[in-house]
Amino acid sequence: MDATTNFWATPGGWTLLAVGQIAAVMIWILLSLAFLLLADRKIWAGVQMRKGPNMVGPFGLLQSFADFLKFVLKEIVIPDGADKVVFILAPLISFVLAFGAWAVVPLAPGWVVSDINVGVLYLLAISSLGVYGIIMGGWASNSKYPFLGSLRSAAQMVSYEVSIGFVIITVILLAGTMNLQTIVAQQGGGFWNWYVFGGGLSNLPMALIMIPMAVVFFISALAETNRPPFDLPEAESELVAGYQVEYSSTPYLLFMIGEYANIVLMCAIITILFFGGWQAPFPTPFLESWPATAQSFFGFMWFFAKTVFFFFLIAMVKAIVPRYRYDQLMRLGWKIFLPTSLVAVVLVAAWRVFGPAQGAM
Amino acid sequence: MALQAIAFYLLAIVTIGSGLAVVSVRNPVHSVLFLILTFFSAAGLFLLLGAEFLAMLLVVVYVGAVAVLFLFVVMMLDVDFGALKQGFARYMPLGGLVAGILAAEMIVVATAVATSGAASGPREPMAALDGLSNTETIGRVLYTDYVYFFQAAGLVLLVAMIGAIVLTLRHKPGVRRQVIADQVARNAQTGMRSVQIKPGEGMGE
Numbered sequence: 052m053d054a055t056t057n058f059w060a061t062p063g064g065w066t067l068l069a070v071g072q073i074a075a076v077m078i079w080i081l082l083s084l085a086f087l088l089l090a091d092r093k094i095w096a097g098v099q100m101r102k103g104p105n106m107v108g109p110f111g112l113l114q115s116f117a118d119f120l121k122f123v124l125k126e127i128v129i130p131d132g133a134d135k136v137v138f139i140l141a142p143l144i145s146f147v148l149a150f151g152a153w154a155v156v157p158l159a160p161g162w163v164v165s166d167i168n169v170g171v172l173y174l175l176a177i178s179s180l181g182v183y184g185i186i187m188g189g190w191a192s193n194s195k196y197p198f199l200g201s202l203r204s205a206a207q208m209v210s211y212e213v214s215i216g217f218v219i220i221t222v223i224l225l226a227g228t229m230n231l232q233t234i235v236a237q238q239g240g241g242f243w244n245w246y247v248f249g250g251g252l253s254n255l256p257m258a259l260i261m262i263p264m265a266v267v268f269f270i271s272a273l274a275e276t277n278r279p280p281f282d283l284p285e286a287e288s289e290l291v292a293g294y295q296v297e298y299s300s301t302p303y304l305l306f307m308i309g310e311y312a313n314i315v316l317m318c319a320i321i322t323i324l325f326f327g328g329w330q331a332p333f334p335t336p337f338l339e340s341w342p343a344t345a346q347s348f349f350g351f352m353w354f355f356a357k358t359v360f361f362f363f364l365i366a367m368v369k370a371i372v373p374r375y376r377y378d379q380l381m382r383l384g385w386k387i388f389l390p391t392s393l394v395a396v397v398l399v400a401a402w403r404v405f406g407p408a409q410g411a412m
Numbered sequence: 413m414a415l416q417a418i419a420f421y422l423l424a425i426v427t428i429g430s431g432l433a434v435v436s437v438r439n440p441v442h443s444v445l446f447l448i449l450t451f452f453s454a455a456g457l458f459l460l461l462g463a464e465f466l467a468m469l470l471v472v473v474y475v476g477a478v479a480v481l482f483l484f485v486v487m488m489l490d491v492d493f494g495a496l497k498q499g500f501a502r503y504m505p506l507g508g509l510v511a512g513i514l515a516a517e518m519i520v521v522a523t524a525v526a527t528s529g530a531a532s533g534p535r536e537p538m539a540a541l542d543g544l545s546n547t548e549t550i551g552r553v554l555y556t557d558y559v560y561f562f563q564a565a566g567l568v569l570l571v572a573m574i575g576a577i578v579l580t581l582r583h584k585p586g587v588r589r590q591v592i593a594d595q596v597a598r599n600a601q602t603g604m605r606s607v608q609i610k611p612g613e614g615m616g617e
Contacts, residue, residue, distance in 0.1 A: 170462045
């Protein structure tokens, strides 16, 4: 036992461990994405009373893998006038950033690749970088539609990042920490401790603010990930497919996986910040007698279920809500969400200072 | 420590190299992309110093917001390099003079700092207070010792923001704006108007 602990503490063992953890998280996300993508299409089809993909494998379960092979085996076409280096770099950036953000996401008690103090800020930083993949891809294509799409996308993502930032600040104010694992740990013991209800019964009046904030975050997440009804950067009726018109085969696949990884990431962030992450919605005193691994699996199950639930909501929004016009999108972001979230930050801060739970960090 | 040294030299080389590339590459968009790389690796250097809050802020503010706007503007501009090069010889003396003065000042300051200032000897970054994270430490200093400066900086930024809005806001006459409240308040009575139109006359709106 002693020898093994020593090995994992050496630089070589430590690197091996880190790489192993990263690989495990990535493989899990990629596998989940394959089925979430199918779920997205199936839900969309279900709402429109179609069957959706149902040919590859039972119920079409293997559809995503067939699509994957199709994308990978096709030829990569790079337009003649494109800026080749930036053109190839753009989807890579999208992909790497979408997965890099998962490094700080607490999947279960003790299950997180990198447990850093500024986890929330890291997520914010990485998601604010996501716009570069799109804007570079649109520019490097050297074509009108992609460029228009990428400009729209840049404006949209920068706008909604502001309200996302303020909503996150309200949660940080309540939590008193930016470490995601601690934020989740504080929401344990029942659903009334989740930050969507203010975090704890003594903070219950904050539910009046935090429930709308969770909604604002959800809608901003839709805009941030270019999902319908805010999918103007790739509006097929106006821009064909926006920034990804010129992309084919593997680079396109990278864009698409990056986009979906971002969507699932946003679902995970909503889960962590507002809905207790891996905490069960009821008190779990019986867990203490369980072995640590079983506890982790129990937590992971809740985290996964909640994340998938929010993915389902996002898929339903895609099927139900018609696309916004661009000026309506900007109006919503700057004139409604920004003031609302600013007022919420002020109110939550005031509650923290003057409320009953003051100073309890 | 060896790993830290490797990381430091790697990040420092990338920072300086991409900084040089910012001013030397021909394509302005590439130049902005290199600027982003410079910011990013500078954030990495902050991380090595243990200043994770500053590193993340650098990425959020400069890379995530400021550089996006740079990129936005540079992509929209149609830069003609021929036209840019035309006045080169004419403006060279003035530009060279300004650059020379700046360089001289920086050298003077750098020498002063290196011989007698903060960089005169090896120093460890100050350790965080007991049990407090980086972020909390900065918050405590910012909102106690420097609260007036901090608020004043906020006010200066507010004035700058209002100034930018005042400079660019234009009200064009005759533009019909969408008023959401009017649309929502519309009902069957107010939304419809019945008129008698005589044949051959029309509404004449």
